[in-house]
Amino acid sequence: MCVGFVGLFLLTGCGYKPSAKMVQNQLSQTLSIEVIVDRHDPENTAFLRDELYTLIQRRWHKRVVPFHQTQSHLRVGYAESTFSPLSYTDGYVTRYRIHLKLHFYFSSKEGKWDKLIESSVEADIPSNSQLFATLKKEAMAEGISKALERFMAYVSAKSIQKESL
Numbered sequence: 001m002c003v004g005f006v007g008l009f010l011l012t013g014c015g016y017k018p019s020a021k022m023v024q025n026q027l028s029q030t031l032s033i034e035v036i037v038d039r040h041d042p043e044n045t046a047f048l049r050d051e052l053y054t055l056i057q058r059r060w061h062k063r064v065v066p067f068h069q070t071q072s073h074l075r076v077g078y079a080e081s082t083f084s085p086l087s088y089t090d091g092y093v094t095r096y097r098i099h100l101k102l103h104f105y106f107s108s109k110e111g112k113w114d115k116l117i118e119s120s121v122e123a124d125i126p127s128n129s130q131l132f133a134t135l136k137k138e139a140m141a142e143g144i145s146k147a148l149e150r151f152m153a154y155v156s157a158k159s160i161q162k163e164s165l
Contacts, residue, residue, distance in 0.1 A: 034076070103116045
């Protein structure tokens with residue numbers, strides 16, 4: 001117990017700020033989201049937009065509003081997605097990897113950031129599964145979530161760096 005108290009004291013005394021707190025500081029209560037439509041893959045672009053809306057509302061408890069109603073703007077470009085089979089059983093894919101590349105642009109009253117983020121998710125497919133489309137969407141949702149978390153961690157780190165200058 002004493003060690004936990006000392007650790008807590010050291011973290012608060014040295015100015016430690018959790019990454020999630022820094023992200024909250026960057027986002028206003030409202031946020032606009034724009035997804036750049038990929039003309040080669042419009043279906044995944046629409047899915048990306050819906051997933052981002054859900055993640056922003058669920059994870060950071062922010063309200064998504066039109067561009068002119070807020071100072072925080074998230075713009076995401078769908079760069080690419082690839083599906084690679086990893087294992088087969090009796091000629092059927094039983095494990096695959098989805099690799100996503102998303103280009104994030106974020107601006108707020110605190111500054112502007114942009115970064116290409118890649119994320120990968122591996123998933124199993126039950127033998128002879130006819131649910132591949134559903135499983136693929138779930139894996140993409142997980143990949144989008146990972147990419148958004150990585151980007152927000154990047155924004156947080158850059159914000160801390162900016163504060164210390």
